[in-house]
Amino acid sequence: MLRKISAPSLLLLIVLVGFPQISETIYTPSLPDIAEQLQVSGNRIQLTLSIYFLGFAVGVFFWGRLSDLIGRRPSLLWGIAVYGIGSLGCYFSPSSEWLLVSRFIQAFGASTGSVVTQTILRESIPDDKRHGMFAQISAALAFTPAIGPLLGGWIDQWLGFRAVFMTLIVISVAIFAYTWTSLQETRDAASITKTSSFAVARKMLTDGRIWAFGFLIGAMNGILFSYYAEAPFIFIDFFGLEPGWFGLLGICVALSSIMGAMLSKKLLSRLTAEKIIVWGCLTASAGALILVALVLIGLQSSTISMAFFVACLFILLLGVGMAIPNCLSLALVQYKDVVGTAGAVFGLGYYLLVSLITSGMSYLHNDSLLTMPLYFLCLAIVMILVSKALLSRSTVGESLQTKRS
Template sequence: MEKSIKTNQKINLGLLICLVGFPQISETIYTPSLTEIAQNYAVKLNVAQMTLSIYFIAFALGVFFWGIGSDYFGRRKAMNFGLVVYILGCILCVLSKTIAFLFIGRFIQAFGASTGSVTTQTILRDNYEGNERHQLFAKISAALAFSPAIGPLLGGFIGEHYGLRVVFLSLVILGMSLLFWSLKGLPETGTLSSEKMAGKKVLAVGKAMLFDRYTRAFALLIGLFNGLLFSYHSEIPTIFIERFHFTQSQYGFMGGVVACATIVGAWLSNHELKRQKPEEIIEKGIKLSLAGILFIGLTGLFQLSLFLQVLLYILGLFIFLAGVGMALPNCLSLALANFSNFTGIAGAFLSLGYYLIVSLCTFLISLMHTGSLLIFPAFALVLLLTALLSIRIAKKSM
């Protein structure tokens, strides 16, 4: 039995963009400080990079918890309780004295932050359908381009001038601000399910998704694209700081490249939606990303001046990120097409699956780190070819 609690109150799109974007800021704001983390906690750089893997393991568990929770105690409560957990995790990061303590703080921080991703997407799926939903996801994706732009830019400036502790303190302030705004402005949009039906419904939906070839293909696609993005945020800062001799603040401006590329990708997606199916746009995005990755790989193979090498490397990254920005919003929009009646639970399973893939990707790239310019393009090439195979499987399953 379900009790409807939908409201006619208008949803503040700006609030939704901030709520879905703050987990990205939380992840990217400290990436310029990875070398500082290694130095401050007396660990190797690849151990510092594993704070990303810890983050995404917790994120995967969190999206599962909050996704199901949003169906059983409401979207609004899931969001606000998650923000409280996030704030507590950020405080622990500020107080951490050892790398183990930092891992714990990052785990709790990510578990809370994950509500921003899964609950916001559930709210969007509650209220929009068809092409309107595809276009809205693309618009939000374009707006979200500024999340990874803001993160490194702020993190680089704060980390260089005020230190790592202040970076994490800024996240405490961010969490408190979002909690206040959410308490005032976020309405309830979903349904509450009977507690007695919860266990049966969760298992039934999970089993159905596991055996649905179309859904499996899109879960893998979303995991691969997000894995590529966050592997980028794990590996590329060290390339620019250690190989290209950027300062933390200078690397922060690379966020602008991410933002512009994602906006271009979202614009291309919106433009193509007028004449092509989302599945075709996803495949085009993958091919565009492959072109960018091959360009990066070729740049790393030749002996060039530092200026030219940096310029060409950035150009390749731009093409790669534009392709991801073109494909990912359509994957998110299509993934639960077969489970529209259970958006909270289905979103929980979907997010659990793809964030485990993200965690695996960031773990593998940290193990592979050598400082070589060729590690990231080689890794990305394998993931993109797998994504190309996945979208073709999804198209055959329609």
């Protein structure tokens, strides 16, 4: 008989899933400053975001697999410790090469907060409550990428970019202490199937739904973090915002993701999760299309032009906020017996895609306002096609099940 698994507090789950995102975006207002101080190009310094997701992808696989072997709690604690070491390396970085290596280590450790916490959610929250819980956490997490630039912008403006990395060192110590004192082990050893990661990966590679959900989650996160990579050069260099005020702007943008997640939760009473994903992708593509048109018409370095630019981003990220919680909730429903390992393999795949997409933004960076909107529009169009294919497959499956009944 399996023991009853008690769910950790919502606050702890939000902290554990949220700190990797804060770490990703907290130094984005400093990107122009870091490029100048380390005497490298904007394209090269944007690679510190891409390398973060590469380290994240490798770490997701490692910690997800390890959590099945040694437990969720120790995997989280070890990962947070590695994250602190990486943050320390970022603080002392004398060159862009050193910073790239340190960001990889930092991301490798931080990834435990994503994959292990999602595993905890999937194994400790009943199926009928999991969609809503993911929506709640997604709404709260929409603020974490915004908290990063807000906090980092003012720290950079007053104390310099190295103080931003010192802040991450302090955060790592605080989260380690919080996890140590508040998290109990949720893995039930008796429920873990002794399946190799290669066997799970082989099964997932032939699963069309996994490919679809992996692409959607990777593309949406790629859009979100490509925005945080490119936005400092748009709002600070073109529109002339100070780093601190740019960080404040991030809260306005984050509201769209929060509203999207809240809208998703409300729509679950009337629509299937797959249909909400389609509507989210359509909304995101509409925002990207309007943004392209706005830039083609012509934007000036003025407050009014900036307001229109932000409004279009709001629509785009509203759609992302609607779709992501449902993708995360549905992705691994058929892998409950190996959820830790499946989460590791799945996370490896979609975070590699996030790294690829943010690398694409870095490669395309050319100080043009049109580059980012066009890039997002292309991604959003493919997202629509994939989400509609998912919906069609789900509808066919339901019809077959009804006939059998």
